[in-house]
Amino acid sequence: MSNVLRVGLAGLGTVGGGVASMLAANADVVAARAGRRIEVVAVAARDRARDRGLPLGEAAWFADAAAMAADAGIDVVVEAIGGSEGIARRVVEVALAAGKPVVTANKALLAVHGAALARAAEARGTPLAFEAAVAGGIPVIKVLREGLAGNRITSVAGILNGTCNHILTTMRNERRGFADVLEEAQDLGYAEADPSFDVDGIDAAHKLAILAAIAFGRPVAFEDVHVEGIRGISMLDIGFAEELGYRIKLLGIARREGRGISTRVHPCMLPAAAPLARVDGVFNAVVAVGDHVGRVMLEGRGAGAGPTASAVVADLIDIARGRAAPVWGAGSGDLSDAPSVPIREHVGPSYLRLLVVDQPGVIADVAAILRDEGVSLGSMLQRGRKPGEAVPVVLVTHDAPEAAIDAALARIDALGSVLEKPVRIRIEEGEA
Amino acid sequence: MSNVLRVGLAGLGTVGGGVASMLAANADVVAARAGRRIEVVAVAARDRARDRGLPLGEAAWFADAAAMAADAGIDVVVEAIGGSEGIARRVVEVALAAGKPVVTANKALLAVHGAALARAAEARGTPLAFEAAVAGGIPVIKVLREGLAGNRITSVAGILNGTCNHILTTMRNERRGFADVLEEAQDLGYAEADPSFDVDGIDAAHKLAILAAIAFGRPVAFEDVHVEGIRGISMLDIGFAEELGYRIKLLGIARREGRGISTRVHPCMLPAAAPLARVDGVFNAVVAVGDHVGRVMLEGRGAGAGPTASAVVADLIDIARGRAAPVWGAGSGDLSDAPSVPIREHVGPSYLRLLVVDQPGVIADVAAILRDEGVSLGSMLQRGRKPGEAVPVVLVTHDAPEAAIDAALARIDALGSVLEKPVRIRIEEGEA
Numbered sequence: 001m002s003n004v005l006r007v008g009l010a011g012l013g014t015v016g017g018g019v020a021s022m023l024a025a026n027a028d029v030v031a032a033r034a035g036r037r038i039e040v041v042a043v044a045a046r047d048r049a050r051d052r053g054l055p056l057g058e059a060a061w062f063a064d065a066a067a068m069a070a071d072a073g074i075d076v077v078v079e080a081i082g083g084s085e086g087i088a089r090r091v092v093e094v095a096l097a098a099g100k101p102v103v104t105a106n107k108a109l110l111a112v113h114g115a116a117l118a119r120a121a122e123a124r125g126t127p128l129a130f131e132a133a134v135a136g137g138i139p140v141i142k143v144l145r146e147g148l149a150g151n152r153i154t155s156v157a158g159i160l161n162g163t164c165n166h167i168l169t170t171m172r173n174e175r176r177g178f179a180d181v182l183e184e185a186q187d188l189g190y191a192e193a194d195p196s197f198d199v200d201g202i203d204a205a206h207k208l209a210i211l212a213a214i215a216f217g218r219p220v221a222f223e224d225v226h227v228e229g230i231r232g233i234s235m236l237d238i239g240f241a242e243e244l245g246y247r248i249k250l251l252g253i254a255r256r257e258g259r260g261i262s263t264r265v266h267p268c269m270l271p272a273a274a275p276l277a278r279v280d281g282v283f284n285a286v287v288a289v290g291d292h293v294g295r296v297m298l299e300g301r302g303a304g305a306g307p308t309a310s311a312v313v314a315d316l317i318d319i320a321r322g323r324a325a326p327v328w329g330a331g332s333g334d335l336s337d338a339p340s341v342p343i344r345e346h347v348g349p350s351y352l353r354l355l356v357v358d359q360p361g362v363i364a365d366v367a368a369i370l371r372d373e374g375v376s377l378g379s380m381l382q383r384g385r386k387p388g389e390a391v392p393v394v395l396v397t398h399d400a401p402e403a404a405i406d407a408a409l410a411r412i413d414a415l416g417s418v419l420e421k422p423v424r425i426r427i428e429e430g431e432a
Numbered sequence: 433m434s435n436v437l438r439v440g441l442a443g444l445g446t447v448g449g450g451v452a453s454m455l456a457a458n459a460d461v462v463a464a465r466a467g468r469r470i471e472v473v474a475v476a477a478r479d480r481a482r483d484r485g486l487p488l489g490e491a492a493w494f495a496d497a498a499a500m501a502a503d504a505g506i507d508v509v510v511e512a513i514g515g516s517e518g519i520a521r522r523v524v525e526v527a528l529a530a531g532k533p534v535v536t537a538n539k540a541l542l543a544v545h546g547a548a549l550a551r552a553a554e555a556r557g558t559p560l561a562f563e564a565a566v567a568g569g570i571p572v573i574k575v576l577r578e579g580l581a582g583n584r585i586t587s588v589a590g591i592l593n594g595t596c597n598h599i600l601t602t603m604r605n606e607r608r609g610f611a612d613v614l615e616e617a618q619d620l621g622y623a624e625a626d627p628s629f630d631v632d633g634i635d636a637a638h639k640l641a642i643l644a645a646i647a648f649g650r651p652v653a654f655e656d657v658h659v660e661g662i663r664g665i666s667m668l669d670i671g672f673a674e675e676l677g678y679r680i681k682l683l684g685i686a687r688r689e690g691r692g693i694s695t696r697v698h699p700c701m702l703p704a705a706a707p708l709a710r711v712d713g714v715f716n717a718v719v720a721v722g723d724h725v726g727r728v729m730l731e732g733r734g735a736g737a738g739p740t741a742s743a744v745v746a747d748l749i750d751i752a753r754g755r756a757a758p759v760w761g762a763g764s765g766d767l768s769d770a771p772s773v774p775i776r777e778h779v780g781p782s783y784l785r786l787l788v789v790d791q792p793g794v795i796a797d798v799a800a801i802l803r804d805e806g807v808s809l810g811s812m813l814q815r816g817r818k819p820g821e822a823v824p825v826v827l828v829t830h831d832a833p834e835a836a837i838d839a840a841l842a843r844i845d846a847l848g849s850v851l852e853k854p855v856r857i858r859i860e861e862g863e864a
Contacts, residue, residue: 022724026582032649032766033581035758131579137725139579146755147563147571149465150458150745217464275731278710292454293569293732293742299707300728310725313582323578323755326467334464 005038005320006073010065010091011080012045015105015132017054018305019078019312024055030313034320038313044068044091069095076101076319078312084108096120096128103315105132105308111206114213114220118327127324129315134207135160135284137307138300139314144214144288145329151290153215155255155430158286159279160207160265162302163191163198164230164250169280172238172247178231190282200229201250201265208252212263215254215288216338217330221263224340225252228266237353237423240381240394241269244351247277248425260339262346269351269427346402346426349378352395353423354412358386362417363393369415373408375400390419396427437470437752438505442497442523443512444477447537447564449486450737451510451744456487462745466752470745476500476523501527508533508751510744516540528552528560535747537564537740543638546645546652550759559756561747566639567592567716569739570732571746576646576720577761583722585647587687587862590718591711592639592697594734595623595630596662596682601712604670604679610663622714632661633682633697640684644695647686647720648770649762653695656772657684660698669785669855672813672826673701676783679709680857692771694778701783701859778834781810781859784827786844787852790818794849795825801847805840807832822851828859 007023009016020040023030031037043056044065062068069077069091077095079102081088088109095102096117104110110117110133121128131141135158144156159165163185170181182199185191197203209222230250241248246269254263270277275297279285284302289295301307318324328335356362363380370377381394397405409422439455441448452472455462463469475488476497494500501509501523509527511534513520520541527534528549536542542549542565553560563573567590576588591597595617602613614631617623629635641654662682673680678701686695702709707729711717716734721727733739750756760767788794795812802809813826829837841854 018724022582026584026723029584029649030582032762033577035763035766137580137722138728139575142574142579143571145465146750147574147746148569148742149749150454150462151742152458152461217461290569290742291458292450292738292745294739296570296730296732298728298730301726306724307726310580310583310722313724314579317581318578321757323757325753325755330464331467334467 003036005034005036005316006041006075007038007078007316008042008044008068008071008074008076009040009078009080010044010068011082012043012052012054013080014305015308015312016078016080017052018309019080020054020056021305022309022313030317034317036320038316038320042068042071042074065091066094069100070098074100076103076316078316079104079106082106082108084112089113092117093120096124096126099124099126101127101129101319103129103312103319105130105312107133107203107206107210111209111220111222114210114327118219119332121327122332127319128327129318130210131315132308132311134210135286136300136302136304137310138284138286138298138302139311140211140286140298141214143296143298144211145325148288148290148293148296149329151292153256154289154291155253156211156215156286156288157251157253157276158211159249159276159284160204160252160302161198161250162282162284163195164204165279166190166282167199168230168233168248168250171233171235175235177235178233199231201227204250204252205265208254208263208265211252211286212254212261213328216256216261216336217328217334218261218336218338219328221340224263226264226266226343230267232423233267236392237425240353243381244396245272246270246427247272249276251276251428253428257341260341262341264343264346267425269425271429344402347399349399349427349429350397350405351425351427352397352409354393354418355390355420356393357417357419358389358391359417365415365417366395366412369411370395370397370408373404375404375408435468437466437468437748438473438507439470439510439748440474440476440500440503440506440508441472441510441512442476442500443514444475444484444486445512446737447740447744448510448512449484450741451512452486452488453737454741454745462749466749468752470748470752474500474503474506497523498526501532502530506532508535508748511536511538514538514540516544521545524549525552528556528558531556531558533559533561533751535561535744535751537562537744539565539635539638539642543641543652543654546642546759550651551764553759554764559751560759561750562642563747564740564743566642567718568732568734568736569742570716570718570730570734571743572643572718572730573646575728575730576643577757580720580722580725580728581761583724585688586721586723587685588643588647588718588720589683589685589708590643591681591708591716592636592684592734593630593682594714594716595627596636597711598622598714599631600662600665600680600682603665603667607667609667610665631663633659636682636684637697640686640695640697643684643718644686644693645760648688648693648768649760649766650693650768650770651760653772656695658696658698658775662699664855665699668824669857672785675813676828677704678702678859679704681708683708683860685860689773692773694773696775696778699857701857703861776834779831781831781861782829782837783857783859784829784841785855786825786850787822788825789849789851790821790823791849797847797849798827798844801843802827802829802840805836807836807840
């Protein structure tokens, strides 16, 4: 390595462009913190001709990002292409195989192929850094892996997808439906044309899988994350949440249970005073609970060129200074083999919302089914009286096993007087 | 260094005891994260005989902590004695001179002698780590120095003293006066017998000086911090704050100004919806604003054995892994020489509260003085009417220079109808 840290930048979209801009704009700060200059000396992007208005100076251009990763003139590769497969994956594999440090913002790649990539990085003793992959500018990877490293972590929970949080916040503040707000978010560029990665919870699940791996020191296990998105959240439920003293948030929650680690992403009802309930708009936040430190909360911008570049550049500075940590916080020989606990073993309170025909006996039928399945009720709410017509009914249960709720809902759904598939939202009263 | 990282622990009070307990209780987690075992092999404390119930195993005992620091059997020294002078200072100096890494929770030492200690650490190329010195378990040093390292920081503000925050929170929640709540806090062990370090803002100023040095990459300058404590806060002011939509918090604020860095600790009126306004009780919180990352907030427990040990052990794990950063984030050659901007150059809105005789003309006199000094008024509030008797009057100013407020208050204080020294609390509408 020369005294300058020579960066090869693969991808010049929002993330790559942001990194190039930040390294140029803050070159003095970065050099002081890194103890040496950090310069983009090569870029790889599909279209060379396009003028992106980026301060790329004399940087060499590569049509093939993998060739750039292998080039002897590059000390470290920043992968800012995205996606779990294809060229993004190959760039990272090539760089690690060549013993070159990699910095990436690619949560999908880490979540899906992180276990193999971590082994490759460890085999070559080279850093694989990905602060930008989770919660954008919030240095949550560093905090969990280094700042709280001595703690036995009991839970990590967070608002990990800014698009969903923006949609839910706007629905609540402006009393508008999901489809309407989503369309506007797409027009404004807050949501993708194909929004499924965000609104179906997949993006949050990628990030939660990474957080859980680091918090609990075990290889990433994305396929074990239970995932539900926010498409089913209606204004009706947002209104009832309000009335019951809750806010609806899409959370990722990883928790140490009796016999392993549970990981789940789904809409939650949070008490209005809970720290995460007050995180609105495009902000992300993470709450970690450690056995010695107690509750620590981090909040900041989870996406966008500036926050993402902030995380990537911090990783580059760590590499320039020679600071590194094992991918999951511990070497492969020291990783935990704690099993994943499936969602069917979850126990907790739920909000159930039915649309029923307002006629005598309906509530009695529903209550009998819940009793039969061993689900005890905390409260019941019915809005308005319209004999013979459809009215919403809300039930809040005490702690109940997932299987009991599922069985009860299937039976309730089958009642003739229940007009729609019942809505169920888990209530989180814990440290979130 | 042997494979085990051999720790010499100076001081066995709350901090030292907490560190010994955590290293024993979480030995497996710590070894996995550190890549090697971390063991307390020697302790130094005044009274050998006292049974502290600590898991100290075979640890050697030293009457002289400095002798322990120099001992060849010690790889790293944890200084948990406290105080800016005497044996605490000597232990750190001896260890650094011997080229041994030091971990300390001692904010007074860092604030007062940090510049010299940083030079000593740099001269020997040995880490001087002090995560526990600021905001207890919240890894704010690591976040500012590494996690946000590429940013030009524009401001750092925080609730840095849990004792003051507990007192202010309790005064507000229980409608009780300062002296009463302080006495109770002393009985409960939340406040020292001599509470001046906490309630006069000195402890917060130590921490702010350290945060500012790291955020802005310049040597610590404690003597330049403007300091006011909370002894003058009355229930009257807490009530008026409420009415005006504010909360009173003791904040430390460091900000990049036009020509340098301002650092100040004083009670503030914060809008009730501001992130720091909602941090209650013994919790600490820090908000940092960077040019690329935007606003990042960290919240957690700022004191106590567990949180403090969490920070010390994280520093030990960094040292075991060979991770280090220059004390102020950059080497001495790269530090900023930005001057300190004194409080007299501060410009901002203020809350002024007077106790006046309720008689015609008083408000006119006060308003005339403010006008003459160039202070413009945002609002005025008078509670109750008691002709001829004492009534409180509250004035909220627009942005005004410190000197204008001082001059106006001196003249107002001299009015015959003003019965007490006027109270002035700065209002912060910014990123805090």
